[in-house]
Amino acid sequence: MKITFLGTAAAEGFPAVFCNCEYCREAKRLGGKNIRTRSQSIINDDLLIDLPADTYSHFLNNNIDGDAIKYLIVTHSHPDHFYEKELGMRHAPFAKNMRTQRLKIYCSEGAAKVIQEMYGNENYMLDCMALKPFDTVVAGNYEITALPARHFPGDGSLFYIITGEKTILYAHDTGYFYEEVFDYIKDSKHTFDLVSLDCTNVDIPASDEGYHMGIDNITRVLKRLEGIGAIHNKTQKVINHFSHNGNPIHHRLEERVKDYGYKVSYDGLCIEL
Ligand SMILES: [Zn+2]
Ligand SMILES: [Zn+2]
Numbered sequence: 572m573k574i575t576f577l578g579t580a581a582a583e584g585f586p587a588v589f590c591n592c593e594y595c596r597e598a599k600r601l602g603g604k605n606i607r608t609r610s611q612s613i614i615n616d617d618l619l620i621d622l623p624a625d626t627y628s629h630f631l632n633n634n635i636d637g638d639a640i641k642y643l644i645v646t647h648s649h650p651d652h653f654y655e656k657e658l659g660m661r662h663a664p665f666a667k668n669m670r671t672q673r674l675k676i677y678c679s680e681g682a683a684k685v686i687q688e689m690y691g692n693e694n695y696m697l698d699c700m701a702l703k704p705f706d707t708v709v710a711g712n713y714e715i716t717a718l719p720a721r722h723f724p725g726d727g728s729l730f731y732i733i734t735g736e737k738t739i740l741y742a743h744d745t746g747y748f749y750e751e752v753f754d755y756i757k758d759s760k761h762t763f764d765l766v767s768l769d770c771t772n773v774d775i776p777a778s779d780e781g782y783h784m785g786i787d788n789i790t791r792v793l794k795r796l797e798g799i800g801a802i803h804n805k806t807q808k809v810i811n812h813f814s815h816n817g818n819p820i821h822h823r824l825e826e827r828v829k830d831y832g833y834k835v836s837y838d839g840l841c842i843e844l
């Protein structure tokens with residue numbers, strides 16, 4: 572089982588689309604891992620997580636065959652995670668000879684509403700299912716559990732446990748986890764081989780009631796997960812979804828978290844589990 576991080580920035584991208592701050596200028600100057608596009612990952616070659624407007628360039632840059640993707644899970648309907656118009660390209664005459672005929676979509680209630688409003692009763696080769704917190708579905712060889720995110724009230728924002736040959740906790744976007752999330756993970760006895768956590772703020776203080784996290788919040792989430800036996804000494808701890816405000820220059824982030832053993836994501840990072 573492998574996960575590829577296709578986009579690792581928050582909504583504005585890094586460098587941010589219309590920004591001229593010193594961090595963004597530095598990112599442009601340095602290039603490489605400092606160029607971060609909007610949030611998206613893919614598991615193996617067939618389970619896509621989120622659908623930002625950067626999806627097309629992600630496919631081109633990472634040799635991804637869009638027609639072979641079988642499952643799409645959407646965390647919430649903020650545009651950096653869900654650019655629903657792209658789904659309109661997934662039928663004739665725009666797409667032909669697709670290996671996966673109908674794309675199965677599992678998503679927040681907000682994202683499902685957007686799909687229903689846009690594609691309604693027309694046949695766009697989409698099978699969409701809104702998930703509620705703690706719903707579990709089986710999708711081919713994967714088991715997917717939705718957890719409630721502290722993020723975007725009214726959308727039913729979710730983050731996910733994805734189990735294939737290994738188990739991944741993919742937590743974007745969310746603030747500090749709700750108590751019932753820790754309870755669920757403890758009771759269901761999940762153990763994670765990889766966790767990817769929302770690090771939008773980096774070192775800018777983030778309230779535990781807020782909708783994103785930074786290194787401090789992440790460190791406390793991981794301590795709780797460790798306390799309930801959900802992570803072990805081989806769990807890969809990835810930080811992800813960075814805002815330009817947090818100064819996410821890659822080598823600086825690596826230096827910042829090296830003593831914690833966190834892996835700093837970057838666009839194109841592929842981890843084999
Ligand atoms: Zn986001
Ligand atoms: Zn900036």
Ligand SMILES: [Zn+2]
Binds near residue numbers: 647722723744
């Ligand atoms: Zn969001």
